[in-house]
Amino acid sequence: MSTLVDSPQPVGTLLRSWRERRRLSQLDLANQAGVSPRHVSFLETGRSRPTRTMLLRLSDQLDIPLRERNTLLLAGGFAPAYPEHSLSAVPMAAIAAAVGQILEAQLPNPTVVVDRHWTMVDGNAAVALFTDGCAAHLLEPPVNVLRLSLHPDGMAPRIVNLAQWRAHLLHRLDSQIAATGDPALRELAAELSRYPSDNGDGAPECHEGAGLVPGALVVPIRFATAAGELAFLSTTTVFGTPLDVTVAELAIETFYPANPETAATLRRNAGR
Secondary structure: OOOOOOOOOOHHHHHHHHHHHOOOOHHHHHHHHOOOHHHHHHHHHOOOOOOHHHHHHHHHHHOOOHHHHHHHHHHOOOOOOOOOOOOOOHHHHHHHHHHHHHHHHHOOOOEEEEOOOOEEEEEOHHHHHHHOOOOHHHHOOOOEHHHHHHOOOOOHHHEOOHHHHHHHHHHHHHHHHHHHOOHHHHHHHHHHHOOOOOOOOOOOOOOOOOOOOOOOOOOOEEEEEOOEEEEEEEEEEOOOOOOOHHHHHOEEEEEEEOOHHHHHHHHHHOOO
């Protein structure tokens, strides 16, 4: 189990930062938490010292990620409330088994497991459809799936609607940054934004909804392969009510066929 270092910021400063990130006034937060605005003000300015119970209550109301809740508790002088185990640790056996079952059950659909920084934790055999032809340096662990997707030496040259898919991924990343304030994600977003946004034909970058077929319900990824162009819809699965930092940060991304032709190709490749 990992150990977190002491927060460099006072607990009141952290509380105010999270409240402002959620765009709540002191009155809003006080009403939600069942305390007085004066008490929230005193906590933020350091005039009052929060109890462990109060920090956990405010964390719930502010929807603070578990990792950052531990940081908040440490800043307040308390021990972390949420453990963090590696997926291979003994206490994580049931989680690891569930992940393995999901990956196997999703075949022949490509499925990856990622952490909070979009590092690939695991994946099923069908992921090779996407990674085939990618540069070796992008496939050396730790593999970042967003970098792999948008890098010119990765999947990008084979993504037919690259500008559209790029805009979609960057929008998701921006939303994650807004929710977590994670500086590593900010660095990743800055890196990805410097990558080319077209397939070399000079096509301008488009916004997320541009170029969609009328009546389309989601943004697809259209991918060129030796078997022809394939189209996928993606879904994200997370664990409900996590109490471990690692579990809270795991996400399982599955790519389902968006048309019968893609479904047939996946079954053919899997020998089904």
